[in-house]
Amino acid sequence: MTTTPETHDVPFDQLPPDERLFRMRHSAAHVLAEAVLEMFPEAKYAIGPPVENGFYYDFDLPRPLTPEDLVALEARMRVSIARDVAIRGEQIPKAQAREIFKDQPYKLELIDGIEDDTVGHFMHGDFEDLCRGGHTERTGQVGAFTLDRVAGAYWRGDEHNAMLQRVYGLLFATEAELEAFKVQRAEAERRDHRRLGRELDLFHLDPISPGSPFYHPKGAVLYNALIDYLRDLYLEYDYSEVITPQLFSTDLWKVSGHYQNFGGDMFLFQPEDEGELGIKPMNCPGHCWLFKSGHYSYRDLPLRLAEFTRLHRNERSGVLHGMTRVRSFAQDDAHIYCTPEQFDTEVARFFEMSKRIYADLGLGDPVIRLATRPEKYIGEIADWDAAEALLGRVINEAGYEYVLAPGEGAFYGPKVEFHMRDALGRSWQLSTIQIDQAMPGRFGLEYIGDDGEAHTPLMLHRAILGSLERFIGVYTEHTAGRFPLWLAPVQAMVIPIADRHVEYAEQIRKTLRARGLRVQVDTSNERMGAKIRNAQLQQVPYMLVVGDREQEANAAAVRDRAGGDLGAMPLDAIMAKLIEERDTRALSHEVAPSA
RNA sequence: GCCGCUGUAGCUCAGUGGCAGAGCAGCUGUUUCGUAAACAGCAGGUCGUGGGUUCAAGUCCCACCGGCGGCUCCA
Numbered sequence: 001m002t003t004t005p006e007t008h009d010v011p012f013d014q015l016p017p018d019e020r021l022f023r024m025r026h027s028a029a030h031v032l033a034e035a036v037l038e039m040f041p042e043a044k045y046a047i048g049p050p051v052e053n054g055f056y057y058d059f060d061l062p063r064p065l066t067p068e069d070l071v072a073l074e075a076r077m078r079v080s081i082a083r084d085v086a087i088r089g090e091q092i093p094k095a096q097a098r099e100i101f102k103d104q105p106y107k108l109e110l111i112d113g114i115e116d117d118t119v120g121h122f123m124h125g126d127f128e129d130l131c132r133g134g135h136t137e138r139t140g141q142v143g144a145f146t147l148d149r150v151a152g153a154y155w156r157g158d159e160h161n162a163m164l165q166r167v168y169g170l171l172f173a174t175e176a177e178l179e180a181f182k183v184q185r186a187e188a189e190r191r192d193h194r195r196l197g198r199e200l201d202l203f204h205l206d207p208i209s210p211g212s213p214f215y216h217p218k219g220a221v222l223y224n225a226l227i228d229y230l231r232d233l234y235l236e237y238d239y240s241e242v243i244t245p246q247l248f249s250t251d252l253w254k255v256s257g258h259y260q261n262f263g264g265d266m267f268l269f270q271p272e273d274e275g276e277l278g279i280k281p282m283n284c285p286g287h288c289w290l291f292k293s294g295h296y297s298y299r300d301l302p303l304r305l306a307e308f309t310r311l312h313r314n315e316r317s318g319v320l321h322g323m324t325r326v327r328s329f330a331q332d333d334a335h336i337y338c339t340p341e342q343f344d345t346e347v348a349r350f351f352e353m354s355k356r357i358y359a360d361l362g363l364g365d366p367v368i369r370l371a372t373r374p375e376k377y378i379g380e381i382a383d384w385d386a387a388e389a390l391l392g393r394v395i396n397e398a399g400y401e402y403v404l405a406p407g408e409g410a411f412y413g414p415k416v417e418f419h420m421r422d423a424l425g426r427s428w429q430l431s432t433i434q435i436d437q438a439m440p441g442r443f444g445l446e447y448i449g450d451d452g453e454a455h456t457p458l459m460l461h462r463a464i465l466g467s468l469e470r471f472i473g474v475y476t477e478h479t480a481g482r483f484p485l486w487l488a489p490v491q492a493m494v495i496p497i498a499d500r501h502v503e504y505a506e507q508i509r510k511t512l513r514a515r516g517l518r519v520q521v522d523t524s525n526e527r528m529g530a531k532i533r534n535a536q537l538q539q540v541p542y543m544l545v546v547g548d549r550e551q552e553a554n555a556a557a558v559r560d561r562a563g564g565d566l567g568a569m570p571l572d573a574i575m576a577k578l579i580e581e582r583d584t585r586a587l588s589h590e591v592a593p594s595a
Numbered sequence: 596g597c598c599g600c601u602g603u604a605g606c607u608c609a610g611u612g613g614c615a616g617a618g619c620a621g622c623u624g625u626u627u628c629g630u631a632a633a634c635a636g637c638a639g640g641u642c643g644u645g646g647g648u649u650c651a652a653g654u655c656c657c658a659c660c661g662g663c664g665g666c667u668c669c670a
Binding site for chain 1: 596597598599600605606625626627628629630631632633643660661662663664665666667668669670
């Protein structure tokens, strides 16, 4: 969204809605700064932009803000808004701005960073701010807002700088929209994977091993079902699964360059009489080592080495987050070694396979970022340009849109990232494909070409689900725990109405289990209604209720978790239905694709 | 790692200087039931950990550990 320095030539109420909202949020940030400066005259104020769902403003204050302060600040803001004063803007020479903001070090730093000769100067009432503009005409137009929370934020996002206090506000055009957002956020909290993981008995995180999930039996079923699915695809797409060590001499990462760059994020230790060892944080060096141990010709390529073993990274303590940011995880990782001629096809095949997986899982379209050459890079610019162009083209050919992330590529090559949002709207990277122009050379990898000469293979890093932990976290939220039948830890619950039906229920379980279905019998001393409720809450796809009538007819009354009583069906028909749903990996209608 | 908040039963939470509580879950008994919660009883806590203040600390102070929300980082 762009804004021009204020002219107010288009009346505020005639602007497009998203521009109006942007301006409301921006003006509210100014009103917030005004309130903070009233409360703390010695406050230093930094920046205050509009953001998704609202706005924030960063301050350097004499003391930490409390929740009570937010209430008081909000009240002061409402006074300013009730006054409904004009918001005026003008361009002024830098020298004049430096005089106005002479006691505001952050503003002075911003002025120094502006390339023009003049800077924007905005005022309402007694408040003035350095600002590029984009405001409502009056403070009374800012809409419905509430101050949400206070958080720490480094000045200019750099951890070497001062830590400021960031006040976040929520703001929407109307009270109804603000309320709707709060309701939606509360709903999202109910499907938070950390909560569902416990309620559905899938996994939990425990202080005994921070950042390393405990998979309970049901969670392990889900984990393994995903891997089984991927193995099926690997067969179809000609991947070869390997298992490489967990523990390596750090010599390995000295060759790959990871030791120098990321040694601090690895778990390293030094046993007696041995050199330094480390637990692997990624598979690529091990795969290169495996490649190096063999002799390959062009006829053996492409070689697609896949691995599911566990990885460990010593993430900084403050960043751990449920299953989406962990220390111990597995990836659906693979490295593809190929010839230059095979390269385009391999990249295209990755997108084809990704699209297939996203469709099978009902994930909807991800946000795709193409991260290009960073400032520190290796290799030739021409190669980078070619690789970036190729990735862009293949993304489009796969029918996806992408956004450019200039300069965010890895030092060894450009990468494509697929991002999905969790229940709270936070974006997480799942899939990635990276072109590696460094590692094969570092490891001295070679294959014999059809010319009889040794060549360095090209290398691709790729993962589709990404980390299984992160995927399970995001997918649990995406589905609210209503996994499609083929992934559901318990696919059907048999519910005997009275004790005399337990034996028949057990027969059903055995029959279905013999066909590989995951079925349990609820033998608890509860009424049928309670058993149904429990199965519903556990998101079991089907409930098979059995009483006298069903036992008589060799049938069960089928109920699906969407709430429907499907009526009595013969056992054979039930079995066929469940197997069909499993083998086609049918999506439950609750998991319909969504953006 | 940094800023702020936070930690009481398996879970959700009440208790704000004076005898550790509730609901759900669990266990036992009764009940044998037709599509989202039967009834009764019992049990369950070194109040995150370690120091300190106080006649007295779940409650106040300090440190550490974990969690939450951000920031930063993400091979």
